[in-house]
Amino acid sequence: MSQIHEITTDEHGHRHGTDGVMTVTLRGSAGRMFKRRAVKGIGSAQAAETCWLVTELGGVRVYQEGSHVIVTTEDMNP
Amino acid sequence: MAATVQIVEKNGAGGTQTDKTSGSIRFKNADNSTVDNLNPMVKPGAGVDYSFEKWLRLNVTGGTYTEIDNIKAYMDGANGLGTGITLYAKAVTSYATPAEATAITGYTDAFTYTSGSPLSLGAGPYTSTGEKGDHLVMMLTVGTTASGGITPSETLTIAWDEI
Numbered sequence: 001m002s003q004i005h006e007i008t009t010d011e012h013g014h015r016h017g018t019d020g021v022m023t024v025t026l027r028g029s030a031g032r033m034f035k036r037r038a039v040k041g042i043g044s045a046q047a048a049e050t051c052w053l054v055t056e057l058g059g060v061r062v063y064q065e066g067s068h069v070i071v072t073t074e075d076m077n078p
Numbered sequence: 079m080a081a082t083v084q085i086v087e088k089n090g091a092g093g094t095q096t097d098k099t100s101g102s103i104r105f106k107n108a109d110n111s112t113v114d115n116l117n118p119m120v121k122p123g124a125g126v127d128y129s130f131e132k133w134l135r136l137n138v139t140g141g142t143y144t145e146i147d148n149i150k151a152y153m154d155g156a157n158g159l160g161t162g163i164t165l166y167a168k169a170v171t172s173y174a175t176p177a178e179a180t181a182i183t184g185y186t187d188a189f190t191y192t193s194g195s196p197l198s199l200g201a202g203p204y205t206s207t208g209e210k211g212d213h214l215v216m217m218l219t220v221g222t223t224a225s226g227g228i229t230p231s232e233t234l235t236i237a238w239d240e241i
Contacts, residue, residue: 004080006079006080007241033241034147034239034240034241035080035239035240035241036237036238036239036240037080037083037237037238037239037240038235038236038237038238039083039085039099039235039236039237040233040235041100041233041235042085042098042099042100042103042134042233042234042235042236043098043101043102043103043231043232043233043234044100044102044231044233045100045101045102046100046233047099047100047233051080054239076193077150077152077193077194077196077235077237078193078235078237
């Protein structure tokens, strides 16, 4: 199971998403930040939960899980 | 802070829940969630044998979150169940007692739903606890070209957005 991110907003309106190791900051009020969670492997004993942090600004998305970061305009799923 | 979720199978007139998040789901000729060899699918002499429907749904049991959106389901895109065996899926809003399917009308081959083209189970937003989004209704057919025995396993992914 991957770490589930926590998203907070500071006093300046900047959003911060962290998995406890890596933090992604979205500055300003534009764009959005959310978690894309999934249960993979349903139907087997190997089922596990995955969480991606998704930061979207101007049609570009940054997907982060662990040390892997993807920058794309695609709508991706775990 | 995150929602605590499970994937439940629902059975009977009342929709009794069984947590199947990390448990096997056995397609059979009966409405129950038990993983056993009773009421097996039968290789037909002609046509296909339809399973009973499996009604699955995302269930939020607790945790802290603002909203859940964009619930979806998908497979890996490759049917590994074996020759003559097809798995179908559809999204249904309201629960009905699982019945033996009689046709594939309204269903789509589940393996056509992939991470790049998933089946939507509801856009939301959803809040609080309880079952969220549409039911994922699945059923399986066994044709005349199928081999006997237990099929290889396949797995399902259910994903959602959360803030």
